[in-house]
Structures are given as structure tokens and as C-alpha cells.
Amino acid sequence: MTKTLPLSDHSQKFASPVSTAFLDRLAQVLASRQILLTKAQREAYAWDNTGIRAVPDCVVLVENREQVVGVLRLCNDMDVPVIPRGAGTGNVGGALASFGGLVISTQRMNKIVEIASDDRLVVVEPGVVNGELQTALSSYGLFWPPDPSSSKSCTIGGNIAMCAAGPGAVRYGVTRDWVLGLQAVLADGTVINTGGRTSKGVVGYDMTRLLIGSEGTLAVVTQATLKLAPKPTARRLSRVVFSSVAAATKAVAKLMTTASPPSAIEFLDGASLNLLRQESDLLIPDDGRAMLLLEVAGGKDDIANQAQEVSQCVALFSPLEQTTAVGSEEAEEVWAARYALSPILKKMAPKRINEDVVVPVSKLSLLIEGLEDIAADINIPIINFGHAGNGNIHVNLLVDPDDPVIMAKVKPALARIFKLVLKLDGSLSGEHGVGTQKREYIEWEVGRESLLLQRSIKTVFDPKGIMNPGKIFPNM
Amino acid sequence: MTKTLPLSDHSQKFASPVSTAFLDRLAQVLASRQILLTKAQREAYAWDNTGIRAVPDCVVLVENREQVVGVLRLCNDMDVPVIPRGAGTGNVGGALASFGGLVISTQRMNKIVEIASDDRLVVVEPGVVNGELQTALSSYGLFWPPDPSSSKSCTIGGNIAMCAAGPGAVRYGVTRDWVLGLQAVLADGTVINTGGRTSKGVVGYDMTRLLIGSEGTLAVVTQATLKLAPKPTARRLSRVVFSSVAAATKAVAKLMTTASPPSAIEFLDGASLNLLRQESDLLIPDDGRAMLLLEVAGGKDDIANQAQEVSQCVALFSPLEQTTAVGSEEAEEVWAARYALSPILKKMAPKRINEDVVVPVSKLSLLIEGLEDIAADINIPIINFGHAGNGNIHVNLLVDPDDPVIMAKVKPALARIFKLVLKLDGSLSGEHGVGTQKREYIEWEVGRESLLLQRSIKTVFDPKGIMNPGKIFPNM
Numbered sequence: 001m002t003k004t005l006p007l008s009d010h011s012q013k014f015a016s017p018v019s020t021a022f023l024d025r026l027a028q029v030l031a032s033r034q035i036l037l038t039k040a041q042r043e044a045y046a047w048d049n050t051g052i053r054a055v056p057d058c059v060v061l062v063e064n065r066e067q068v069v070g071v072l073r074l075c076n077d078m079d080v081p082v083i084p085r086g087a088g089t090g091n092v093g094g095a096l097a098s099f100g101g102l103v104i105s106t107q108r109m110n111k112i113v114e115i116a117s118d119d120r121l122v123v124v125e126p127g128v129v130n131g132e133l134q135t136a137l138s139s140y141g142l143f144w145p146p147d148p149s150s151s152k153s154c155t156i157g158g159n160i161a162m163c164a165a166g167p168g169a170v171r172y173g174v175t176r177d178w179v180l181g182l183q184a185v186l187a188d189g190t191v192i193n194t195g196g197r198t199s200k201g202v203v204g205y206d207m208t209r210l211l212i213g214s215e216g217t218l219a220v221v222t223q224a225t226l227k228l229a230p231k232p233t234a235r236r237l238s239r240v241v242f243s244s245v246a247a248a249t250k251a252v253a254k255l256m257t258t259a260s261p262p263s264a265i266e267f268l269d270g271a272s273l274n275l276l277r278q279e280s281d282l283l284i285p286d287d288g289r290a291m292l293l294l295e296v297a298g299g300k301d302d303i304a305n306q307a308q309e310v311s312q313c314v315a316l317f318s319p320l321e322q323t324t325a326v327g328s329e330e331a332e333e334v335w336a337a338r339y340a341l342s343p344i345l346k347k348m349a350p351k352r353i354n355e356d357v358v359v360p361v362s363k364l365s366l367l368i369e370g371l372e373d374i375a376a377d378i379n380i381p382i383i384n385f386g387h388a389g390n391g392n393i394h395v396n397l398l399v400d401p402d403d404p405v406i407m408a409k410v411k412p413a414l415a416r417i418f419k420l421v422l423k424l425d426g427s428l429s430g431e432h433g434v435g436t437q438k439r440e441y442i443e444w445e446v447g448r449e450s451l452l453l454q455r456s457i458k459t460v461f462d463p464k465g466i467m468n469p470g471k472i473f474p475n476m
Numbered sequence: 477m478t479k480t481l482p483l484s485d486h487s488q489k490f491a492s493p494v495s496t497a498f499l500d501r502l503a504q505v506l507a508s509r510q511i512l513l514t515k516a517q518r519e520a521y522a523w524d525n526t527g528i529r530a531v532p533d534c535v536v537l538v539e540n541r542e543q544v545v546g547v548l549r550l551c552n553d554m555d556v557p558v559i560p561r562g563a564g565t566g567n568v569g570g571a572l573a574s575f576g577g578l579v580i581s582t583q584r585m586n587k588i589v590e591i592a593s594d595d596r597l598v599v600v601e602p603g604v605v606n607g608e609l610q611t612a613l614s615s616y617g618l619f620w621p622p623d624p625s626s627s628k629s630c631t632i633g634g635n636i637a638m639c640a641a642g643p644g645a646v647r648y649g650v651t652r653d654w655v656l657g658l659q660a661v662l663a664d665g666t667v668i669n670t671g672g673r674t675s676k677g678v679v680g681y682d683m684t685r686l687l688i689g690s691e692g693t694l695a696v697v698t699q700a701t702l703k704l705a706p707k708p709t710a711r712r713l714s715r716v717v718f719s720s721v722a723a724a725t726k727a728v729a730k731l732m733t734t735a736s737p738p739s740a741i742e743f744l745d746g747a748s749l750n751l752l753r754q755e756s757d758l759l760i761p762d763d764g765r766a767m768l769l770l771e772v773a774g775g776k777d778d779i780a781n782q783a784q785e786v787s788q789c790v791a792l793f794s795p796l797e798q799t800t801a802v803g804s805e806e807a808e809e810v811w812a813a814r815y816a817l818s819p820i821l822k823k824m825a826p827k828r829i830n831e832d833v834v835v836p837v838s839k840l841s842l843l844i845e846g847l848e849d850i851a852a853d854i855n856i857p858i859i860n861f862g863h864a865g866n867g868n869i870h871v872n873l874l875v876d877p878d879d880p881v882i883m884a885k886v887k888p889a890l891a892r893i894f895k896l897v898l899k900l901d902g903s904l905s906g907e908h909g910v911g912t913q914k915r916e917y918i919e920w921e922v923g924r925e926s927l928l929l930q931r932s933i934k935t936v937f938d939p940k941g942i943m944n945p946g947k948i949f950p951n952m
Contacts, residue, residue: 118729118838141733163678174676176685177653192926198834200650200866200906202639202689203914204922204948205930209652209685213678230735253594257617259706259775299735302778358674362594390676430676438679446680450668453936454681460932472680 014469015079017058017102022078026060029070034061045103049091049150050437051351051401056083056097063108065185065222071104072220073189081469082187084216086126086158089150091354092435094162094215099470104220106157112136113223120228121180121197126157126221133226142228145172148431149339157221163213165431167264167295170256170389174431176212178227184211184219187462197225210457215433216468218461232263232297236307237331240314241288241321245269248290249364251317252388255294255310256361262310264295265389266338269368271375272385279344282337285320292388293338295331341385349398353410355417358392359426370420371395378409392430418444439474490945491555493534493578498554502536505546510537521579525567525626526913527827527877532559532573539584541661541698547580548696549665557945558663560692562602562634565626567830568911570638570691575946580696582633588612589699596704597656597673602633602697609702618704621648624907625815633697639689641907643740643771646732646865650907652688654703660687660695663938673701686933691909692944694937708739708773712783713807716790717764717797721745724766725840727793728864731770731786732837738786740771741865742814745844747851748861755820758813761796768864769814771807817861825874829886831893834868835902846896847871854885868906894920910948918950 016022018037026035036042036059046055062068075082081101088095097103110127117140124133130144130151137143146159147166154164160182165174172178181195194207211218242248248267255261268276270289276282284291294314296306307324314322325331345352359367368384375382386393395417399406418428418441428438428445443451455473459465492498494513502511512518512535522531538544551558557577564571573579586603593616600609606620606627613619622635623642630640636658641650648654657671670683687694718724724743731737744752746765752758760767770790772782783800790798801807821828835843844860851858862869871893875882894904894917904914904921919927931949935941 116836116838117733119836120732121836163682165676169676173653174678176682177649186929190925192929193923194926196903196921197836197901198867198903198906200641200645200834200863200868201903202650202907202909203904204910204918204927205933206639206652206682206685206689207922207926207930209682213682230733230737233735256596257593257706259709261706301781305777358676360592360595360597360673362592387676391674392676425673427672427674427677427679429678430674431678433678434680442679445672446683447669449666450670450683451680453662453668454683456936457681457933460929460936 014081014101014466017075017080022074022080025074026071029074030060030062030067034063036061045085045088045105048088048093048095050093052093052096054096054098056103057100059103059105061105061108065183065191068104068185068220068222069189069191072185072187075102075466076187076189076464079464079466081466083468084161084220086155086161087129087153089154090158090162090435091356091432092437094433094435094468094471095158096436098436106220107155109222115140117142119197122226122228124156124224124226126155126160126224128156130154130156130159137228138231141231143231144226145178145229146175149342156224156226160212160221160224161214161216162433163431167266167387169387170261170265171263172229176209179208179212179224180227181225182208182211182221183223184221186219187464187467195225199227213433215435215471217458217471218467232299234300234303235295235297235328235331236303236324237334238294238307238310238322238324239334240292240294240319241285242290242317242319243287245290245368246365247317248292249361249368249388251292251314252364253361254316255313256389258309258313260306261389262294263297264293265387266293267291267385267388267393268338268341269384271381271383272341275341275344275383276337280337280340288320293334338385345383345396345398349400351399351401353397353399353414355395355414356386356392356430356432357395357417357421357426357428358390358430359421359424361389361391363424363426364388364391364393367393367420367424367426371417374413374416378413380406380409380413387430390430391426434472436470439472442472442474490557490577490942493551493556498550498556501550502547505550506536506538506543510539512537521561521564521581524564524569524571526569528569528572530572530574532579533576535579535581537581537584541659541667544580544661544696544698545665545667548661548663551578551942552663552665552940555940555942557942559944560637560696562631562637563605563629565630566634566638566911567832567908568913570909570911570944570947571634572912574912582696583631585698591616593618595673598702598704600632600700600702602631602636602700604632606630606632606635613704614707617707619707620702621654621705622651625818632700632702636688636697636700637690637692638909639907643742643863645863646737646741647739648705652685655684655688655700656703657701658684658687658697659699660697662695663940663943671701675703689909691911691947693934693947694943708775710776710779711771711773711804711807712779712800713810714770714783714786714798714800715810716768716770716795717761718766718793718795719763721766721844722841723793724768725837725844725864727768727790728840729837730792731789732865734785734789736782737865738770739773740769741863742769743861743864743869744814744817745860747857747859748817751817751820751859752813756813756816764796769810814861821859821872821874825876827875827877829873829875829890831871831890832862832868832906832908833871833893833897833902833904834866834906835897835900837865837867839900839902840864840867840869843869843896843900843902847893850889850892854889856882856885856889863906866906867902912946915948915950918948
């Protein structure tokens with residue numbers, strides 16, 4: 001939110017990871033090259049995608065499970081906070097040492113342990129990069145569906161910690177749908193295994209899904225068994241422009257109830273189109289107020305049929321223009337426009353606020369109208385685009401965090417946005433998570449009783465509270 | 477297993493639900509017609525699909541959430557065990573008052589609260605019958621994918637408690653993949669809401685999936701928001717006979733890596749085929765040792781293509797015979813043969829033991845071979861069939877529980893079966909769960925550390941341990 005972290009009692013009760021006593025014992029677990037202590041070294045782990053900087057007191061680069069066990073046991077023993085970190089591409093401060101402590105980077109645990117194509121699964125260490133995994137799988141005709149926009153750099157461990165997703169979620173679901181089993185280390189060094197290698201299994205509680213999306217507050221994942229899907233051999237992308245948001249969102253609802261919905265349904269609002277008119281070569285009709293990017297995916301034989309069905313469905317909602325990219329180059333140009341939005345916004349407002357709220361598909365139109373009202377009221381541009389098939393919209397407030405007049409308006413505006421989303425039966429985050437950035441709002445969504453229950457569950461895993469303190473949970 | 481329940485300390489520490497003090501207070505929560513106390517009334521809730529009988533001390537028929545809150549608060553206050561129960565179709569004793577206590581039946585909470593077809597979701601009370609929900613949804617062109625064989629009578633609440641599944645899981649996944657949110661009441665009467673109405677959401681821990689499959693040990697579900705799928709408009713079923721299990725299971729592995737795997741992949745072993753030869757009119761080649769039932773589902777336009785692709789893939793594994801039922805009547809005949817197996821087995825061995833183990837698809841052949849060895853060693857027929865696309869096999873030991881010589885061999889044989897399954901990287905249950913029947917084996921699969929952690933999580937939800945005591949967890 002406001003780039004100023006709320007004060008937290010978490011910063012008080014813990015010990016420093018740079019005492020001589022701690023470092024002496026740490027040197028028994030790790031080689032000195034794995035322990036980063038200089039300011040320059042630590043600053044390389046001080047950032048994520050929020051724009052906030054939080055320099056950790058110490059960074060360790062673990063290389064195997066035994067080292068994770070050793071580091072956690074030591075930290076637990078000496079009350080040192082541990083912040084698990086993948087590639088640092090998160091959007092809510094989850095991987096930041098916001099209240100000090102030791103960052104445990106799993107980036108060097110980057111082995112693909114086993115590809116079992118007959119069983120449609122892969123076993124990986126947490127530091128494997130999402131995009132590199134996809135490359136390794138492609139010769140088997142398989143892929144791992146979670147596709148966050150940071151896939152070229154984000155790690156599987158980070159994907160699991162945050163329950164990551166992307167445009168493909170509309171067809172394939174999110175990270176929690178594509179993990180069969182985990183190996184994880186608890187705060188006291190205990191190793192647990194969850195799930196397994198089968199696509200079904202109901203023995204005991206669903207510990208796998210309890211860890212997925214827990215943002216490093218319960219355990220450090222040291223190995224994951226991922227479920228794979230057959231990779232579509234053909235894709236086709238359509239760009240459809242509408243004269244109103246309502247028409248576009250009605251088309252989305254209709255598409256989602258057809259027999260085979262598109263594999264991606266991306267939405268861009270009027271403000272996004274204005275940006276693209278200014279900043280890209282894309283030709284967009286003047287009266288266009290909303291755009292959908294609709295991708296179908298499948299086999300070479302059925303792709304034309306699928307595209308035609310989508311086109312016929314969309315035609316019911318009187319689009320201004322409907323074009324289909326047949327070749328992959330053309331398609332890449334269209335995707336490029338969608339993916340250009342984030343960098344354009346970053347250039348215009350380097351510290352923009354990016355919320356990823358989600359509402360039921362039938363409420364998308366009301367959401368966008370409400371956001372337009374709020375933008376007009378506070379006179380701050382709000383650009384909205386995202387994964388409309390899931391009702392998941394990225395709401396971008398173009399603010400200058402150094403302007404106190406603007407920033408005074410932002411916090412109440414965010415509260416209005418979140419209240420609007422919850423009134424529309426939505427959720428405050430579809431894929432980014434809570435971290436430090438939404439923890440003061442989480443109670444609005446899940447309720448106090450559930451939040452207290454969740455905090456008690458955390459205490460079962462982590463009695464001393466050393467695991468990523470100050471994330472997810474507000475001071476209560 | 478052996479139909480004799482292990483002694484449990486759970487039977488000792490609780491109070492009776494039929495004391496005057498308890499019944500006086502219960503009468504303030506429920507009308508007298510909702511409280512069943514006569515032996516005849518209670519016996520109607522004494523059974524499930526295990527063949528075990530366990531007569532509860534008291535049965536209450538709750539009609540709304542407030543009554544669930546009232547009953548749980550009272551039971552928690554007075555240390556009375558509570559056994560949540562749907563339709564009693566479970567296979568592991570989960571809904572039985574195995575150690576005495578009060579059965580809380582949710583069958584009268586059977587309202588479909590809302591069908592929101594634009595958002596592809598439905599809101600139901602827990603007592604709604606799975607099959608009745610499907611009927612209500614069919615006019616919207618939607619369905620709820622979990623399809624246990626008991627779908628005509630089992631309830632959504634039971635499906636959620638056990639994370640139920642059926643043949644469709646190979647394409648659609650299991651109950652945990654089709655629930656968006658829950659409303660549930662904890663032991664002390666606290667009401668929590670989990671998840672929501674959106675297909676994405678990462679705010680806080682995944683409490684929805686923690687409750688799914690928890691077998692009534694954490695909370696009573698009072699409302700569920702279910703995700704729906706577009707209902708295929710056409711189906712086609714093939715019956716393929718092989719001369720060896722290995723050929724059939726290799727075909728399964730291959731089918732699972734094709735671009736669009738079948739919507740059902742059911743397997744029948746040689747012993748199952750022998751039974752069908754004796755007990756049905758189905759003509760099966762004499763040298764047939766394994767059969768697959770392969771269903772494709774989709775739109776009317778692509779169904780023939782899909783069936784052809786499946787047929788071509790299967791042909792690589794030299795089937796003895798491959799027939800495709802074109803009309804739905806023909807298909808029903810083939811399914812009828814598959815579904816006739818359970819009643820045939822029930823007739824032959826009324827108290828047969830039915831385990832639903834699961835292994836990775838590539839290990840199916842080794843599993844069946846191992847099971848054949850065990851059957852030969854102990855000279856007890858073992859019939860194996862099930863959801864091969866998930867590696868989920870129903871292992872049926874045809875035993876007479878009144879024959880002490882046979883029963884003495886069963887327990888070690890089950891232990892051998894479970895050890896074989898775990899050696900093949902499998903799970904002890906794909907869809908039936910643990911209940912009382914597998915609790916002494918659960919530690920073999922999940923490990924002591926995870927089991928202790930899970931028991932601590934239960935204690936967070938249910939500090940006094942009144943929720944379905946003696947289920948899932950062994951005496952530790």
C-alpha cells in the first residue's frame with residue numbers, strides 16, 4: 001500500500017542473526033561462501049516487486065535439505081526470524097526481511113530431480129525456475145500449468161509459497177491444483193512429507209494445500225512433486241474490442257459457461273486501451289472502451305473449430321472489432337501489447353500500487369464501474385486489466401509515493417476498493433497473496449474467528465513464531 | 477478390516493448423551509421430533525458400507541445452522557462425542573458412532589440455496605443428495621464433477637467430509653478441486669467461513685481444503701459453495717480387452733499423456749472378468765485377462781474424433797477386442813457390467829473387504845501382479861477393478877468374516893497389501909478415507925511427525941476432542 005510498513009511487535013521480540021554466538025554456530029552448518037554479511041551482498045536480497053526495500057541482517061544460500069534443517073534448527077534455538085526467499089518476484093513483501101532477520105534463499109536448490117513422464121509428474125527442488133522447468137518438460141509434450149507473468153525468473157518454491165497463477169488459470173486452475181506432494185522443514189528442523197506421487201489420495205488432512213499459499217509462515221519447502229498436463233500443440237489468439245465494459249464482461253460470463261472455455265480470457269479496460277493508444281503501435285478503434293484477448297489451445301485438428309466457437313459466442317455481444325491472429329508471430333504481437341502494459345505503467349509511475357482483486361465473473365462490470373467512480377473521486381488514474389475468466393483484475397493506481405497530498409488519498413481509496421470487492425462477493429487477492437501489504441485488511445475478508453484459528457495453526461507449526469514473522473497476520 | 481474395532485481410549489473419557497441433564501438441555505435446542513432415542517430409531521443410523529454396525533446413543537436431525545451451533549455448543553460443554561453423518565454410504569466407518577456418542581445427521585439440511593449459473597457455482601446445504609444436485613443443474617448445462625458410485629444417495633456433506641471421487645476424477649479431479657468455499661461450525665459452536673465465490677483466492681491459509689477430507693474430525697459443514705463445470709453434451713464408451721494386465725496398464729499410461737485423455741479410464745482384472753463371465757451376459761474373449769472401459773466426453777462435433785484418437789492409441793498395445801458403444805443404451809449396458817461387479821461381490825461375500833489403494837499409473841501392473849501373488853499365497857480370492865487413469869484400484873478380498881481360519885490370514889494379508897502399495901509409491905486410499913478402518917496404518921504412509929502435527933491441528937479446532945473421536949488418528 002503506502003510503502004511505509006506498519007510498526008510491528010514482531011520487530012521487538014527476536015534475536016539478531018549477526019551476533020558472534022549465532023554466526024559461530026551458523027559456520028558449523030554452512031560454508032562461508034554461503035553466508036552473506038556485507039551490505040552490498042545483503043542489498044541484493046532487499047527488494048521484490050512492491051518497490052519496498054528491506055535489507056536483511058544476513059542471507060544464507062542453502063544447497064540441500066540438510067542445510068535447511070541445520071539453519072532452521074539454529075534459528076529456532078536462538079529466536080532468529082527466518083524469511084524464505086525464491087527469486088524475489090512477489091508483489092506483497094512476502095520474501096522481504098521487513099522486520100529484520102535472516103533470509104534463507106533456496107535459489108541454489110535448483111535441481112530437477114526426476115521427470116516421470118509416464119506418471120505425468122516431475123520432482124523438483126524449490127529453486128528451479130518456472131520457465132526452465134517448462135523448457136525441460138517440453139520435449140516430453142508436457143508442461144506445468146501455473147504461468148505467472150514472472151515465469152522467466154520466478155521459482156517453483158515461490159510459486160508454491162504464494163499459490164501463484166496466471167492467464168492459464170481459467171482453464172487449468174492455480175498452483176494448488178498442480179502439486180501432488182511436498183517435502184518441507186518446520187521451524188524446529190523437523191522434516192515432513194505431504195501427499196505423494198498419485199493424483200488421488202485422502203489419507204489424513206490435506207497438508208499439501210495447507211502449505212501451498214502459506215507464504216513461508218509455516219515451513220520451508222525443500223522438494224515438490226508436481227503434476228503435469230499434456231501440452232497443447234496449437235494455440236490461436238483473438239483480440240476483441242467492445243464499446244462498453246458491460247458488453248465485454250457479459251461475453252466473458254457467457255464464454256465461461258460454454259462446453260470448452262478459452263484457455264485464456266484477458267481483459268483490458270478503457271484506461272488500459274488509452275495507454276496502449278499512446279504508447280504502442282496497436283490500432284484500437286476510437287470508441288473501444290474494453291478489449292478481450294481470447295486464446296484457445298488444443299490439437300492442430302480442433303483449434304480452428306474452437307476458435308470459431310469462441311468467435312460465434314463473442315459475436316452475440318456486438319463487438320466493434322474481432323481479429324484472430326493465425327500465426328504464432330501475430331499472436332505474440334497481441335500478447336506483447338498485453339504484457340507491455342506492466343512496463344508502461346512502471347515507467348509512468350515507478351511505484352504504482354498494483355492490487356489483484358477478484359470478483360465473481362458476473363460482477364466484473366460492477367467492479368470496473370466502481371473503480372472508475374473511485375478514480376474520478378480521488379483524481380488518480382486507475383488502470384484495470386487482468387484474468388477476466390477468473391474475475392481476477394489487476395488494479396493499478398498510478399501514484400507518486402513521494403507526493404504526500406496524493407498518498408493521503410491513497411489509503412482511504414484502497415479501503416474503498418477492498419470494501420467494494422468484498423461487497424461484490426470477491427476476494428482481496430487472486431494470486432499475489434497477503435504478505436505485509438494486505439495484512440491489515442485480511443480480517444475484513446476471512447473474519448476474526450478464522451484468522452485466530454489460522455494463527456493457532458501457525459503456532460502448531462512454529463511455536464516460537466520465527467517463520468516469516470509479520471506476514472499474513474496483522475498485529476492482533 | 478477385521479470388522480472387530482480396536483479398543484480405544486476414546487470410549488472412556490467422554491460423557492453420555494443420554495443423561496437427563498444433557499437431554500434437558502438438548503430439548504432447548506431441538507424439537508422432540510428431531511431427537512431420536514428409541515433403539516429402533518437409532519439402529520437406522522448404525523450402519524455404513526463397511527458392514528460394521530455401531531448403534532449411536534442418540535441421533536439428532538438438525539434443520540439449520542443455528543441448531544448445529546446449539547448442538548455442538550452443548551456437546552462441547554458436556555463432553556459428549558459428536559459424529560457428523562450424511563447418508564451413511566462411507567466405506568471406512570467415518571459416519572459410525574464406533575465409540576458411542578451422538579450422531580448429528582445433516583440429511584434434513586437439504587436445500588439448494590442458490591444456482592448462480594453465470595458464475596458457474598451453486599450454494600447448497602450439506603444434506604443435498606449428489607444425484608439430486610446433478611438433476612437440478614442439468615437444465616443449466618452444468619454439473620458438479622465428483623461422481624462417487626453412491627451418487628444417487630450420498631450427500632454433498634459426506635462428499636466434502638471424505639473428499640469423494642469417482643470415474644470422472646481422471647479428467648476433472650476430486651471434491652477438493654470443486655469446492656469454492658465452506659461455512660462450518662467448530663466444536664465450540666464458532667461459525668467460520670472459508671474461501672468464497674471466486675475461482676481464485678489466496679488470502680490466508682487454505683482452510684477450505686483443510687476441512688475437505690477431514691472426515692468430520694474438525695467441524696460440521698453447514699453450507700458449501702461448489703464450482704461447476706459445463707456438462708458434456710455427448711459421450712462415447714469403448715470396451716477394450718487385453719491378453720495381459722501389463723498391456724492394459726501400459727495403454728492407460730499412454731492414454732494419460734495424450735493431449736485429451738478419456739473422461740473415464742476404468743480397469744477390470746482377470747478375476748473380475750471371470751466373475752462377469754459367470755454372472756453376466758457379457759461376452760468376453762476366453763483369453764482376455766484385463767479390460768478397460770474408456771469413455772470420451774465432449775461436444776457432438778468432436779466426440780467421434782476423440783473416440784478415434786483413443787482407439788488409435790489403444791491399438792498400439794494389441795488388444796484382443798475393441799468395441800465402441802455408439803448409442804447411450806449400448807453404453808449403459810457396458811457401464812452396467814462395471815457397476816454390476818460390486819453387487820455381485822456383495823452377493824458372493826456379503827462382508828467382503830474393499831480397499832481402494834492407489835499407485836502411480838506406471839506401477840499398476842506391478843500392483844496387480846503383487847496382489848495376485850498375495851491372493852495365491854493366502855488362498856483367498858482377490859478381485860481388482862477401478863479408476864485406472866488415477867491408478868486407483870478397488871481391491872476386494874472375498875472373505876467370510878465368521879470363518880476364524882480365514883480371518884486370521886486377512887490381517888497379515890492386508891498389511892502385505894498396504895506395504896506393497898507404499899513400496900510402489902502409492903497411497904492407502906484414493907477416495908474412501910481412513911475412518912476407523914485404516915487408522916492403524918496411517919502412520920506408515922504419512923509418517924509419525926506429520927501425524928502428530930495433524931493431531932495438533934485437530935486440537936486447535938477441537939480442544940476437547942469431541943469431534944468424531946477415534947477416526948483418522950490411531951491411539952498414540
